Amino acid sequence: MxxxxxxxxxxxxxxxxxxxxxxxxxxxxxxxxxxxxxxxxxxxxxxxxxxxxxxxxxxxxxxxxxxxxxxxxxxxxxxxxxxxxxxxxxxxxxxxxxxxxxxxxxxxxxxxxxxxxxxxxxxxxxxxxxxxxxxxxxxxxxxxxxxxxxxxxxxxxxxxxxxxxxxxxxxxxxxxxxxxxxxxxxxxxxxxxxxxxxxxxxxxxxxxxxxxxxxxxxxxxxxxxxxxxxxxxxxxxxxxxDPDQKASYDIPFDPALSGELTGAVRYQSESADHAAEKAAAHVAFSERQAVARRASVELFNTGKARPVVNYGVGVPDAVAKLIAARGEQHRLYQTIEHGTYGGTLLDGVLFGYARNASAMLDAATQFDFYAGGGLDIAFLGFGEFDEHGNVNVSRLGGLTVGPGGFIDIAQNAKKVVFCGTLAAKGVKLQTGDGQMRVLQQGAVKKLVRQVEQITYSGPQGLVRRQEVLYLTERASFRLTPGGIELFEIAPGIDLQRDVLDQMEFSPLLAAGLSVMDRACFQAGGD
The missing domain is CATH 3.40.1080.10 (Glutaconate Coenzyme A-transferase)
Known part of the structure; x- marks a missing residue:
């Protein structure tokens, strides 16, 4: 039958x-x-x-x-x-x-x-x-x-x-x-x-x-x-x-996306997604790129000659683009939770796709690899984080968002670098000349006394002896047994006005507070 x-x-x-x-x-x-x-x-x-x-x-x-x-x-x-x-x-x-x-x-x-x-x-x-x-x-x-x-x-x-x-x-x-x-x-x-x-x-x-x-x-x-x-x-x-089945909603078929093409990159759709991707390469320098540059410094600071890395969606995918633009992919093993290794990652609505991947596993096996400690470093976004180092991405403003692979990745990577902006809603920033200036503060504080929901547990991170950083366009923080410590500030930022006054808790201040490399805030030069 x-x-x-x-x-x-x-x-x-x-x-x-x-x-x-x-x-x-x-x-x-x-x-x-x-x-x-x-x-x-x-x-x-x-x-x-x-x-x-x-x-x-x-x-x-x-x-x-x-x-x-x-x-x-x-x-x-x-x-x-x-x-x-x-x-x-x-x-x-x-x-x-x-x-x-x-x-x-x-x-x-x-x-x-x-x-x-x-x-x-x-x-x-x-x-x-x-x-x-x-x-x-x-x-x-x-x-x-x-x-x-x-x-x-x-x-x-x-x-x-x-x-x-x-x-x-x-x-x-x-x-x-x-x-x-x-x-x-x-x-x-x-x-x-x-x-x-x-x-x-x-x-x-x-x-x-x-x-x-x-x-x-x-x-x-x-x-x-x-x-x-x-x-x-x-x-x-x-x-x-379904003879009309496509690789994505807009791409009929591309052998580079299915791993069947290992030579020159092909992308057969001239869809709006493709046009947006091409345009993304020419966007004006912004705080997103500045955070990505600062975060990329941590990639080759894991103690591994060729670390295994995962990039999340949002600001972290700017890190992936930066590494690709520098031609440094050979220095790491790139993975995403969908089961894919290597290749060039797509972002936005096409997050989860990669061109010219080197391997494709089933998701359960990929997550087994993560859970067992195979991931050296992960770059992930954050909706908000609190004084205990907890991060929330799963419920924001009362709306169900969900974690995707965030919990599995964040809890198991040996080193976790959370990347995002310090505030939201109405923020106006200016950068590109080696400094970061806040022209208008945001109405929503993302560094809160207690997160709405715990998607990453800071206390569990300490138990698992993870190295955890929280990088923003204005300041850098790390998880310590005593709480969240502010250890670095961006050039051009007023510590009290632009950072401490925009937080709901008082962080520990590292002795000898350092200033981020001005190159992170300089347009061009990648």
Missing amino acids: SKFMTAAEAANLINDGDTVGLMGGGGGLMEATCLFEAVQARFLATQTPRNLTMIHALGIGDKKTKGMNCFAHEGLVRKVIGGHWVWSPAMQRLAEEEKIEAYILPGGVSSQLLREIGAGRPGLFTHVGLGTVCDPRQGGGKMNKSAQDDLAEVVQMDGREYLRYKPFPVHVALVRASAADEDGNISFEHEAANLDAQSLALAARNSGGKVIVQVRERLPHGALKAREVRIPSAWVDAIVV
């Missing part, structure tokens, strides 16, 4: 109350768009399926109508366990209005938990999330009043604390891949990442659920070599062919 069917037929396989596992990343990365839209169409026409529980590790959508936005209908979804929420403002609104139960999990934990579910093990036992919002003592992953379940519990083993993330059955997996042969074997050959496709399919298969795979092409029997098959036919229940 053939496993191939239409998207509408596949959507009919989902029952009321099912737990549905999703995969994908912002910009359409490995997103089963055709399947998502088919489920939405069925619900709008028939009001079924209803009361679904959705789980996804990373952010999925375009902040408009795609991705998780397809499921953001009252009645369609009852509960969402999301790694990252910002790509679906509609789902964020449902959470804010208490129309759904809203939860978050670290992105890596989600991928690894799916694997544990598929293996029939009693959940995921890990140190990742201790002291953060995912710790039941700090909220248990609950993001609104409707959310009542603790997704994890604290356990003791060999005299140490761990979290056990609790397993649950996955009734349906909506998976994206490149091709399927007539037998139902699945290949990822033309995809820009692997993400958690295997873990998700495994969880549904061994939960007695259904594995539904969207592919771009149907191949004859025997067309796939054994080593090209990433999900075997034995795991697959249904296959939907």
Whole structure:
């Protein structure tokens, strides 16, 4: 019996109350768009399926109508366990209005938990999330009043604390891949990442659920070599062919993004994203570049001849661009949590894509590498941080954001460099001549007495003996057992007016406060 069917037929396989596992990343990365839209169409026409529980590790959508936005209908979804929420403002609104139960999990934990579910093990036992919002003592992953379940519990083993993330059955997996042969074997050959496709399919298969795979092409029997098959036919229940499937929402196909091209860079789309990327190379020098320059100094100050590095989204991706512009990629091993090594990272809506990558692993394995201590240094952003060294990126202004891979990365890197601006909303700065001047202070202070939510735990960082820096355009801080210490100030900045008066707590002041290199604030010269 053939496993191939239409998207509408596949959507009919989902029952009321099912737990549905999703995969994908912002910009359409490995997103089963055709399947998502088919489920939405069925619900709008028939009001079924209803009361679904959705789980996804990373952010999925375009902040408009795609991705998780397809499921953001009252009645369609009852509960969402999301790694990252910002790509679906509609789902964020449902959470804010208490129309759904809203939860978050670290992105890596989600991928690894799916694997544990598929293996029939009693959940995921890990140190990742201790002291953060995912710790039941700090909220248990609950993001609104409707959310009542603790997704994890604290356990003791060999005299140490761990979290056990609790397993649950996955009734349906909506998976994206490149091709399927007539037998139902699945290949990822033309995809820009692997993400958690295997873990998700495994969880549904061994939960007695259904594995539904969207592919771009149907191949004859025997067309796939054994080593090209990433999900075997034995795991697959249904296959939907979407000949219009793209590498991203705007890029039809690019072999440089799928790792099939190792020579000259190709980028076949002349989309708005491409134009924006090209224009980004010519933006005026700003505080973003200044922070990136200062942060880049830390990259080769880890004690490793060739450190393993992860770049987060936001200001940290400016660090990646700076290293690429300097031609220094050969001095490090570049990774991103999606499972990709090497290459040239894309940013903005295409964060998670890399051109000419040197390796692509599945996400669960990548996060295993991080959790085990393989990451030497990470550059991450921050929404706010407090006097205890805690950082918040998961809930800002009462809005559910989610951590993505932030918790897994920040908690496990040997050295963490948080990068961002000292204040927000209405800030006016001037730089480019070797100094930083504040023309107008911001209305929102980001260095607060207590963060709204703990996405990174400063006390846990001390326990794990991490080196932790917090770099801003005005001053640099570090985590110490005595608290946050200010050890460096930007040239042109008034310490009291521009830094201390813009903080809600008083930091320790290092003896012999130093001044940042003026070259960090000089336009040109990269």
